Amino acid sequence: ILNVEQSPQSLHVQEGDSTNFTCSFPSSNFYALHWYRWETAKSPEALFVMTLNGDEKKKGRISATLNTKEGYSYLYIKGSQPEDSATYLCAYGPAGSYQLTFGKGTKLSVIP
């Protein structure tokens, strides 16, 4: 059984601050690591899918890194804005399959 851990569970930051959170996953038999953003009353939205050790992906002010050898991924948000307030989910799963194991998420609140 795979176990995906996310930390912190929640955090509050001031607008303009940069922040980051962590996703830990089993390092053996790594397949793919997904990040999703889930805003209240909306659907989860895909941010990144990473498959290779050392992968770095960027989308605007949000970026992610992947270390498959030690089993962690970081999500960074530069200059947080109120619209970044959401729950950020990571998920681990086999390549080519959608049987993903999700973490419980990190709930980010950006205070104007």
Add this chain to the structure above:
Amino acid sequence: KAGVTQTPRYLIKTRGQQVTLSCSPISGHRSVSWYQQTPGQGLQFLFEYFSETQRNKGNFPGRFSGRQFSNSRSEMNVSTLELGDSALYLCASSFLGSNVLTFGAGSRLTVL
């Protein structure tokens, strides 16, 4: 381009009843997967379908079943409802070869 459509969005049932939830994927997406979210838990994988075939099933009792039709629309059924089945049920679709899931808005089931 229409997104993933789930119906109904909200429903209330009583213990012992059964429920059917529907998911219409994005046009062209032939893979559909289902997830359950209960309070305090991450998204839990239920099923994955491709071309009317169940590819994977999560660790749920036999009361949970699903199917996919030739037009890629999918349904899931929960029989003999229990209080613990109260949850948000999310459907996601993807096209073959893509790692990215596009989620619907979910069906929120309350069992009384």
